[in-house]
Amino acid sequence: MTNKQKETTVIVGGGHAAGALLTTLLQKNYQQEVVLVGEEPHPPYQRPPLSKDYLAGEVDQASLYLKPCSVYENSGHQLRLGVRAKEIDRDNKTITLSDHGTLQYDRLVLATGSQVRRLNAPGADLKGIHYLHDIADSDALHEELVPGKRLVIVGGGYIGLEVAASAIKKGVHVTVLEAAERLMQRVTGPEISAFFYDKHRSAGVDVRLNTAVTGFEAGDQGHVAGVTLGEGSTIPADTVLVSIGIIPETALAEAAGLPCDDGIIVDEFTRTEDPAILAIGDCTQHRNLFFTNRQRLESVANAVDQARTAAATLMGEEKPYDSVPWFWSNQYDVRLQMVGLSQNHDQRVIRGSPLDKAFAVFYLRKGCVIAVDAINLPIAFMVGKALVRQHKKISPELLKDPDIELKSLVSSPQTSS
Known part of the structure; x- marks a missing residue:
């Protein structure tokens, strides 16, 4: 009598989603052989510190790894690092x-x-123009953040602002150029945008809104020397960071004939159209029982939660993905915690005051809480998670009344008047 040969599960990717999946499978004592294929030479690691602690040189590379290499080696699973998956043959x-x-x-x-x-503009290939996505990018940018140098950041989103906060503390002269009328416009409301605008300005960052970049000027030896603006002027620069968002990596899936639409399309169990193929993380356009429509979320929380759902699916368990989305950003002494998606809100309620550096914005639609952005107010974030999950209808007066404990609103039957 022979033992049944183990099946093989291959994970393509080396980021947080891939690492969280492999870790979860280890915890669940997954009996099949697992091979992780990662294009970078590093084991799965967390990316948020790349624009903060790691960029500033406050933590070392090993601290980024989700697990020490020895954990994977001892598990019997394989890490194929520094190798790229080029093609999927679904038939074979x-x-x-x-x-x-x-x-x-x-x-x-x-x-x-x-x-x-990437920014398609004249001079975009000059030396000294950086993008920030992986460890190598962060290492290269770190080398140029020298006191007295001039850094111009194109883009006023999470990454750009986190780098601005890290760089200004190192004595670098920082300018942030944002094409929209406010910072982080795509993900948050005007009150949070205004708070961070003031925070960065008071720290010495030159923040310019409604500012379009049309190209880059060259200096000596093909190195960037300036950033050209739409109105014709040029801002001197020793280093440039372009941070204008990300695009889901779907080329491998598309070439294999898997349906994609701003991400690899998966259901609430992380399954693609092919029953043998799952997809998780930033690359997915996914079903979530919490939402009516498919969503693509760019966050560590989504990567981890989808990884757990994928692990359950691989283990033959039916556990649909229904997590409330949440995000965070650390800039200076400020911790921004966000839950839910604030788009399409029809009312905003502020609890506390931006002047106190601890406040929250509740976003409502038809009287129900659909999102909360909390500045140095973790209780509002934690309560917000529950309110958003419950689609709780809460009176704006209750939300902003400082004499009413936020925790009491989770179980409160009171609705809008």
Whole structure:
């Protein structure tokens, strides 16, 4: 009598989603062989510190790793690092790798993440123009953040502002150029945008809104020397960071014929159209029982939660993904915590005051709380998670009354008047 041969599960990707999935499978004592294919030479690691602590040199590279390499080695699972998955043959269930090798799979999980959105403008290929997506990018930018140098950041979103906060503390002269009329306009309301605008300005960052970038000027030896603006002027620069968003990495899936639409389309169990292939993380356009429509979310929380759902699916468990989305950003001494999606709100309620550096904005639609942004107010974030999940209808007067404990609103039957 022979033992049944183990099946092979291949994970393509080396980011937070891939690492969280592999870690969860280890915890669940997954009996199948697992092979993780990662294009970078590093084991799965967390990316948020790349624009904050790691960029500032306050933590080392090993601290980024989700697990020490020894954990994977001792588990019996394989890490194929520094290798790119080039092609998927769904009929034969094989993957062609960049080192000319092939892998056979029984189950495949695509955690391919994203790529940075690049700025197509004259001079965009000059030396000294950076994008921030991986450890190598952060290392290269770190080398140039020298006191007295001039850094120009194109883009006023999370990453750009986090880098601005890290750089200004190192004595770098920082200018942030944002094309929209306010910072972080895509993800938050005007009160939070105004708070961070004031915070960065008071720290010495030159923040310019409604400012379009049309190109870059060259200096000595092909190095960037300036950023050209739409109105014709030029801002001197020693270093430039372009941070204008990301694009889901779907090329591998598309070439294999999997349906994609601003992400690899998956259901609430992280399954693609092919029953043998799952997909998780930034690369997915996914079903979530919490939302009516498919969503693509760019967050660590989504990566981890989808990884847990994928692990359950691989183990034969039916556990649909229904997590409330949440996000965070650390800038200076400020911790921004966000839950829900504030788009399409029809009312905003402020609890506390921006002047106190601890306040929250509740976003309502038809009287129900759909999102909360909390500045140095973790209780508002925690309560907000419950209110958003419950689609709770709460009176604005109760939300902003400082004499009413936020915790009491979670179980309160009171609704809008």
